Amino acid sequence: MTKSINITLKVWRQKGLHVKGGFETYPATDISTDMSFLEMIDVVNEQLTLDGKDPIAFDHDCREGICGMCGAVINGRSHGPEKGTTLCQLHMRHFSNGDTIVIEPWRAKAFPIVKDLVVNRSAFDQIILAGGYISVNTGGAPDANSIPIAQEIAELAMDAAACIGCGACVAACPNASAMLFTGAKISQLALLPQGKPEAANRALAMVRKMDELCFGNCSNERECEAECPKEISISNIARLNREFIEAGLVSAVK
Amino acid sequence: MNRLTNPLGTSVGKKLMMAVTGLGFCCFLTIHLVGNLTIYGGKDFFNSYVEHLHSLGPLVTLAEIGLLFFAVIHIMTGALLFYQNLKARPIRYSVNKRAGGRTLGSATMPYTGFILLLFVIFHLLNFHFVDKTQTTTFQLVSNAFANPAYIFIYMVAVIIAAIHVSHGLWSAFQTLGANHPKYTPFLRGLSIVFSVVVGIGFGFIPVYISLLI
Numbered sequence: 438m439t440k441s442i443n444i445t446l447k448v449w450r451q452k453g454l455h456v457k458g459g460f461e462t463y464p465a466t467d468i469s470t471d472m473s474f475l476e477m478i479d480v481v482n483e484q485l486t487l488d489g490k491d492p493i494a495f496d497h498d499c500r501e502g503i504c505g506m507c508g509a510v511i512n513g514r515s516h517g518p519e520k521g522t523t524l525c526q527l528h529m530r531h532f533s534n535g536d537t538i539v540i541e542p543w544r545a546k547a548f549p550i551v552k553d554l555v556v557n558r559s560a561f562d563q564i565i566l567a568g569g570y571i572s573v574n575t576g577g578a579p580d581a582n583s584i585p586i587a588q589e590i591a592e593l594a595m596d597a598a599a600c601i602g603c604g605a606c607v608a609a610c611p612n613a614s615a616m617l618f619t620g621a622k623i624s625q626l627a628l629l630p631q632g633k634p635e636a637a638n639r640a641l642a643m644v645r646k647m648d649e650l651c652f653g654n655c656s657n658e659r660e661c662e663a664e665c666p667k668e669i670s671i672s673n674i675a676r677l678n679r680e681f682i683e684a685g686l687v688s689a690v691k
Numbered sequence: 692m693n694r695l696t697n698p699l700g701t702s703v704g705k706k707l708m709m710a711v712t713g714l715g716f717c718c719f720l721t722i723h724l725v726g727n728l729t730i731y732g733g734k735d736f737f738n739s740y741v742e743h744l745h746s747l748g749p750l751v752t753l754a755e756i757g758l759l760f761f762a763v764i765h766i767m768t769g770a771l772l773f774y775q776n777l778k779a780r781p782i783r784y785s786v787n788k789r790a791g792g793r794t795l796g797s798a799t800m801p802y803t804g805f806i807l808l809l810f811v812i813f814h815l816l817n818f819h820f821v822d823k824t825q826t827t828t829f830q831l832v833s834n835a836f837a838n839p840a841y842i843f844i845y846m847v848a849v850i851i852a853a854i855h856v857s858h859g860l861w862s863a864f865q866t867l868g869a870n871h872p873k874y875t876p877f878l879r880g881l882s883i884v885f886s887v888v889v890g891i892g893f894g895f896i897p898v899y900i901s902l903l904i
């Protein structure tokens with residue numbers, strides 16, 4: 438049943454990377470429990486704008502859990518307290534009247550703040566550029582299904598490919614490590630025949646890039662897997678480790 | 692050499708070194724525990740175990756050098772990882788909440804590790820770097836545990852070791868790439884069992900000895 442609730446927001450406000458930030462408190466009144474979390478911020482922002490204040494900056498695009506743009510840490514949980522959902526899929530019915538909600542941006546050295554809750558996640562793009570691709574010749578499109586792939590393997594690759602690059606894994610990791618993201622991206626290609634030729638190079642290049650970008654080191658805390666909106670499994674991190682061991686210690690690639 | 696040091700210098704490489712040396716320590720703990728259990732066979736049985744062990748001579752020295760080598764790698768790499776991980780999040784969250792992944796063991800690894808280092812030094816000073824010409828090892832042990840402060844220190848250290856391995860054991864397998872729906876639940880269970888065995892196995896010895904005297 439639709440209800441209306443009144444809550445208090447404590448939001449991290451920061452004008453830019455090199456400007457000192459801090460928490461601001463805003464009331465959010467008459468919030469329908471059918472609203473999504475982002476709609477709730479829209480309502481607050483409308484009021485802020487009417488009051489002549491700067492609205493809260495936050496990232497979003499599809500608002501249906503597929504693009505990976507949204508995300509913030511809500512009361513200490515990436516994308517909020519619900520399992521397997523993005524922030525845009527979080528609904529206000531999970532909160533109660535009178536709640537105080539603390540909203541913080543993703544915190545990691547590799548994700549510098551742009552403004553308020555918006556962080557720069559181009560570090561992920563750089564990891565992909567380092568090796569998260571396959572090289573295909575141009576020309577006539579090959580026949581579909583010309584390379585047989587076992588159903589189980591295809592499923593595993595699809596599970597890994599569900600990663601939307603939101604960055605919640607880095608945000609939730611006590612070490613700010615990007616191993617779940619990188620593990621998923623390495624896995625989705627390494628599992629398939631099309632990804633095999635470049636597998637060794639990919640594993641080495643992506644891990645090196647990840648380190649260079651100052652992400653932390655994985656210590657198998659498993660917080661990433663618990664917070665990932667696409668429920669990417671840490672078995673993908675183990676696969677990354679296997680790929681890396683093979684590439685680094687056995688393969689011909691330098 | 693670059694062929695080896697390059698991959699080992701990366702984040703994954705450092706974790707691999709932690710895993711391999713950590714597993715080495717788990718093996719050592721097992722052997723150490725089995726040896727220590729001979730104390731329940733009485734004074735003579737224990738002393739004869741110690742004698743047998745020392746009669747292995749160069750093999751023991753070799754094992755000691757190996758352990759020392761592993762310890763240096765484990766400690767240096769662990770310290771570096773700890774430092775780098777702190778640096779990876781310069782501004783911390785004001786609200787921290789677990790999502791269900793972290794455990795007591797995983798959250799405290801660097802701290803339990805550091806305390807264990809101090810304990811190992813203390814332990815070696817107690818029982819290793821002492822003159823054993825005038826006394827038997829059993830005598831040394833029972834002298835030490837006549838003091839309640841020693842019993843307390845050893846019990847605390849053993850509990851800390853148990854917490855450390857409760858995360859360390861399965862984590863090492865994950866780092867080595869061994870993760871499979873078939874055996875990962877088993878490995879996680881094994882870590883807990885191993886941690887309990889280490890805790891009770893080592894932890895009860897000081898109490899037992901003090902009861903004897």
Ligand code: SF4
Pocket residue numbers: 599600601602603604605606607617618621664665666667668669
């Ligand atoms: S692995 Fe999950 S949490 Fe990490 S970027 Fe991908 S979808 Fe987001």
Ligand code: FES
Pocket residue numbers: 496497498499500501502503504505506507508523524525526
């Ligand atoms: S806005 Fe696209 S996933 Fe949330």
